[in-house]
Amino acid sequence: MSPTRLSVVIASTRPTRIGHHIAQWVLDAVPADVEVTVHDLRELALPFLDEPGQPADGNYAHEHTRRWSAAMQATDALVLVMPEYNRGYNAALKNAIDFLYAEWEGLPVGCVGYGWHGASFAKSALRQTLERVKMTVVEGPGLEFEKTLTQAGEVSASPADDAALAAMFRELLAGARPPQDRPTS
Numbered sequence: 001m002s003p004t005r006l007s008v009v010i011a012s013t014r015p016t017r018i019g020h021h022i023a024q025w026v027l028d029a030v031p032a033d034v035e036v037t038v039h040d041l042r043e044l045a046l047p048f049l050d051e052p053g054q055p056a057d058g059n060y061a062h063e064h065t066r067r068w069s070a071a072m073q074a075t076d077a078l079v080l081v082m083p084e085y086n087r088g089y090n091a092a093l094k095n096a097i098d099f100l101y102a103e104w105e106g107l108p109v110g111c112v113g114y115g116w117h118g119a120s121f122a123k124s125a126l127r128q129t130l131e132r133v134k135m136t137v138v139e140g141p142g143l144e145f146e147k148t149l150t151q152a153g154e155v156s157a158s159p160a161d162d163a164a165l166a167a168m169f170r171e172l173l174a175g176a177r178p179p180q181d182r183p184t185s
């Protein structure tokens with residue numbers, strides 16, 4: 001049977017970001033037999049939404065949108081690793097979500113936040129957006145500064161965080177798009 005294709009998105013784009021360290025903690029816990037691809041929004045470097053049409057129509061004028069669309073169509077489950085900025089999630093992530101529409105429908109998505117208080121504000125804001133685009137949201141852990149994460153990005157996850165991450169993967173993989181439902185385009 002074809003393996004489940006999981007995408008892990010590193011949402012932060014700052015030159016001095018710590019997001020890749022948290023992403024590594026997530027990657028280290030990916031169950032065996034899962035095909036993982038990392039999508040780094042800093043490398044993806046999408047411009048601010050510049051499609052002339054509505055994303056819901058799916059007629060993409062730009063190559064960068066088509067590439068991002070193809071990457072998400074080739075995904076059966078998604079993990080978003082995102083920081084909290086000013087009690088929301090970061091703008092680059094919102095922009096990347098706004099670019100597409102149909103690609104998101106029914107896709108199971110786990111959110112791993114990090115910041116003060118485990119990025120709880122960002123996670124609840126993100127949930128609203130993900131539900132709007134009809135993704136199936138799976139709760140993930142939030143790493144907290146001065147508890148399970150240093151501001152330099154060293155992760156010292158608690159057993160509860162590790163358990164929450166494992167539970168997130170279990171739920172994500174249980175709900176992952178089965179091979180027969182993969183888009184053909």
Ligand SMILES: Cc1cc2nc3c(=O)[nH]c(=O)nc-3n(C[C@H](O)[C@H](O)[C@H](O)COP(=O)(O)O)c2cc1C
Pocket residue numbers: 012013014016017018019020083084085086087088114115116117119151
């Ligand atoms: C613009 C900005 C706003 C921030 N606002 C918050 C906030 O509201 N809550 C929080 O927990 N941390 C906040 N922080 C601290 C970030 O959690 C911290 O800088 C973290 O390292 C950001 O992730 P990154 O380094 O991967 O970009 C903010 C940081 C920035 C740059």
